[in-house]
Amino acid sequence: xxxxLFRKDDLExxxxxxxxxxxxxxxLENMKEKMRSETWDDYNEVHHCCKIIHExxxxxxxxxxxxxxxxxEEQLGMVIIxxxxxxxxxxxxxxxxxxxxxxQVALLNYFHIAPEGRxxxxxxxxxxxxxxxxxxxxxxxxxxxxxxxxxxFYDRLGxxxxxxxxxxxxxxxxLTAACFFLSMAATNDVALxxxxxxxx
Numbered sequence: 001x002x003x004x005l006f007r008k009d010d011l012e013x014x015x016x017x018x019x020x021x022x023x024x025x026x027x028l029e030n031m032k033e034k035m036r037s038e039t040w041d042d043y044n045e046v047h048h049c050c051k052i053i054h055e056x057x058x059x060x061x062x063x064x065x066x067x068x069x070x071x072x073e074e075q076l077g078m079v080i081i082x083x084x085x086x087x088x089x090x091x092x093x094x095x096x097x098x099x100x101x102x103x104q105v106a107l108l109n110y111f112h113i114a115p116e117g118r119x120x121x122x123x124x125x126x127x128x129x130x131x132x133x134x135x136x137x138x139x140x141x142x143x144x145x146x147x148x149x150x151x152x153f154y155d156r157l158g159x160x161x162x163x164x165x166x167x168x169x170x171x172x173x174x175l176t177a178a179c180f181f182l183s184m185a186a187t188n189d190v191a192l193x194x195x196x197x198x199x200x
Contacts, residue, residue, distance in 0.1 A: 015068075080109045
């Protein structure tokens with residue numbers, strides 16, 4: 001079932017507990033743009049995304065939420081968030097080591113946005129997706145990515161988040177997010193050792 005979380009002008013930010021093939025259209029549009037500009041970085045993006053979806057759909061207790069950005073019927077973006085019985089062996093092979101209790105972890109597995117939807121990613125993740133999972137009781141938000149070109153987006157997201165600290169809750173979210181972002185470049189232990197002193 002798809003639920004509209006937020007409307008902004010003619011855009012709808014949605015979440016669904018069921019995968020639909022049309023969600024991949026934003027990925028295909030993004031790939032076409034990369035081919036036009038000759039900035040190709042992964043020839044198997046659709047395969048990788050489908051593999052994640054199929055593999056996880058067979059994992060008992062694992063929950064996948066499909067966040068989509070759309071304009072009418074046009075699919076502009078997709079984010080896959082997993083939580084529940086997250087299979088640690090899959091992530092350990094990719095270099096992601098989760099140190100938080102699994103019942104508190106929400107994991108961003110996949111993020112793609114079509115050229116027509118760009119400029120909405122930070123708002124989408126920072127202001128809609130992360131608070132949704134914080135309200136559901138998740139205290140750790142991890143990112144799994146293999147694309148170094150994604151890092152500038154997450155750097156901008158981190159900078160934008162730190163400018164919004166106005167309460168103890170927003171401070172806690174910002175520090176959690178900082179640990180989340182730092183753990184992409186370093187190990188989780190380094191991220192924690194670096195950031196824990198700021199909480200004292």
